[in-house]
Amino acid sequence: MLAKAVPQVPAPESVEGGLSYEPKWDGFRALIYADGDGTTVDTVEIGSRGSKMLTRYFPELVDAFQRLLPGPCVLDGEIVVPTGPAGKQRLDWEALSQRIHPAASRVKLLAEQTPATFVAFDLLAVGGESLLEHSFGERRARLEEFAGALPAPIELTRTTTDVELARKWLVEFEGAGLDGVVAKPLASPYAPNKRTMLKIKHHRTADVVALGYRVHTSGRGVGSLLVGLYDDDGELRNVGGVSAFSDARRLELVDELAPLVELDDSGDAVKGATERSRFSSGKDVTFIRLRPERVLEVRYDQMEGMRFRHTAQFERWRPDREARSCTFEQLDRPIAYDLADVLR
Structure with missing residues (x-):
């Protein structure tokens, strides 16, 4: 599911059913495919937006998904690398891009030195149930129920329906390395390859x-x-x-x-x-x-x-x-x- 660029944060009434706003994370878009039996996760694959497999580059996330996820699922989100001292952390694109390396030893070292975080913002399937036809509002509620209590390095992106707060985020969150704000129609199903989301970036x-x-x-x-x-x-x-x-x-x-x-x-x-x-x-x-x-x-x-x-x-x-x-x-x-x- 993709986003169309718009010049400013739109009002919620501009879209039928209203909008949900969230930060736009500046990282690698990733789909997490976690498979297993019941409440256990045995295998994890990480796919990019373009279907390139990223699994081997983020062993620390694979381990975290296997340990922490409460069961099989498909998550949509962003892989980011935070760096900096406590109180002054920000997203580090250079550190993230260095993770795409052919040498397994280098990947292992970087996974220890600059561990990645996964920020989840959508739930596409849980157990054997597909949620693609559900509205985003329903999927977000299911995501919070499924993964809202999980510890780092799995995070849930924050959301709001307050357009003024979203406009404040657009200004403030850039200081932490974020890329803008995304507006998602609350009533829309998940539409692969469709630009139904709206993105607002700094220009x-x-x-x-x-x-x-x-x-x-x-x-x-x-x-x-x-x-x-x-x-x-x-x-x-x-x-x-x-x-x-x-x-x-x-x-x-x-x-x-x-x-x-x-x-x-x-x-x-x-x-x-x-x-x-x-x-x-x-x-x-x-x-x-x-x-x-x-x-x-x-x-x-x-x-x-x-x-x-x-x-x-x-x-x-x-x-x-x-x-x-x-x-x-x-x-x-x-x-x-x-x-x-x-x-x-």
Whole structure:
């Protein structure tokens, strides 16, 4: 079951039957398939939204499900990794992404050093009973009855029908690393692959410097722009990419950016390479370097360390801005918020 992006938290009366609101967790969406006999759980499989099996990467969660679940079930939720000292915990996307590793020894070590938490937000089946045709309001009540008293690392996401509280969550919970708010129709059955839920994320703008571009996978045009910001030491740092250009726009950008392409002594374009990650394995990470002179405005949702958490969206060119004026100081930083207060 998927979510459709909307610009603001909708009023409950905008949907027949009303809405339930909950935090939007920034982790790995996961379906938990727990099988067994009666009140015992013998086998557990963890599947991603795209049906990729994640079971081997989270042995500590498999153990917890086997020990703590009161019986066979199918749970829908999010795998997250909290880090930080007590009172200042927040979600850590980098620590979570490191768990997808081919070496079992590395997975075991990380499971001990940065253990994951599963935040449940839906119950799709319990025992031999499918709940897919039940309304979300009924499924949530069954989820609380089934798993509401379970200890960590299994948590139930909090919910509310108070739209003003949900709007407050949208602002406050970002400080703990959360991604926004989700609104769910209380009267709707579970609809796989349908965007019946509504998601509200943070949207901000920033002026950044174009520092390079990658050629599109087709071999023609600009696939994505690499952009940067100047730090306190005056160093231009790569903060992410901008993509989603149309076919025609990709070809236009090649011509527009041609005067900025850095050339070597032989007249060839200078190339660079971004750091390779486990998610870029096999992908071309080289890019055409540009002289850092052109400024563009982008839309982004949040930062992860010194980079945009997700790919930014092109808004407009800013010929009125000097590249050196594009610094990290312009970014809107959320007020810190303890993750434990979100889970309570």
